Amino acid sequence: MQLKIVLLAALSKGKPLLLCLWGLDKRLSAIGRNACAAIEMLEPQQRNMVKVFVHGWGFHEAPFLVEAIKYAHEGRTIDEAISACTKIADHHFCFSNFLTSATVKKLLKWRPGLFEQGFNVEDDSFIGFGIPVTIREEVLDEFERAGRLMNVQLKEKSMSALQDAEITRIKSDLKPNERITMILCNTVGRPDLGYQYITKMKVTIA
Structure with a gap:
C-alpha cells in the first residue's frame, strides 16, 4: 500500500512512470515483489502508464537512474531510456x-x-x-x-x-x-x- 501511494503521487502529474528494480523474484528481493503488487492495485489506465526496468545488479540503482533522468531531460521516450539502461546493465556496468x-x-x-x-x-x-x-x-x-x-x-x-x-x-x-x-x-x-x-x-x- 505504501508503494501504491508513491505511485499514485507520481502518476498525478499525468506523465508515464519508469521503475528501476533489482529483480522481480522474491527470493532475491521483496522490493520487486511489492512493486509489482502495488502496480496491480492501480486502475487499468494507471497501470498502462507504468513501465518496469529490471537491471539485476543488487541495490546499485544509481547509474540506471542517472541514465534514465538524462534521457528524460533530453525529451526521449521511456522505451529509449530502457534500451539505454539495458545496454549498460548487460555490457557496461561494473562495481x-x-x-x-x-x-x-x-x-x-x-x-x-x-x-x-x-x-x-x-x-x-x-x-x-x-x-x-x-x-x-x-x-x-x-x-x-x-x-x-x-x-x-x-x-x-x-x-x-x-x-x-x-x-x-x-x-x-x-x-x-x-x-x-x-x-x-x-x-x-x-x-x-x-x-x-x-x-x-x-x-x-x-
Whole structure:
C-alpha cells in the first residue's frame, strides 16, 4: 500500500512512470515483489502508464537512474531510456563494494544464498567485492548477476590498502581501448572515504 501511494503521487502529474528494480523474484528481493503488487492495485489506465526496468545488479540503482533522468531531460521516450539502461546493465556496468568483516558477517546471516557455500571471513579485515571492469560480451541473466554481487576480489587489513589494491585491479582489467565514462560513489556514514577513493582513482587511472 505504501508503494501504491508513491505511485499514485507520481502518476498525478499525468506523465508515464519508469521503475528501476533489482529483480522481480522474491527470493532475491521483496522490493520487486511489492512493486509489482502495488502496480496491480492501480486502475487499468494507471497501470498502462507504468513501465518496469529490471537491471539485476543488487541495490546499485544509481547509474540506471542517472541514465534514465538524462534521457528524460533530453525529451526521449521511456522505451529509449530502457534500451539505454539495458545496454549498460548487460555490457557496461561494473562495481566495487568495500565492506568490513563485521558487515560481511551480518550479510552472511541475512542473505546466505548470495555467498558460496562454506564462505567465511577473517575478523578485523576489509573485503572488496566486485566484477571485472571491462565491456562484457556475455549477457548474464538475473540470477547470474545476483551470484556475482558477493564475488570477492580482494582482502586487506585496512581500508586504504583495499582502495589501493582495487584501483590496481581496475586498471589491469581495462583493455587498452576502454575508458571509464562515469563513476558513482555511494558511502554510508563515511563520505571522507569515498572522497579519498575517488581522489586516488583520478591520480592513478588517467
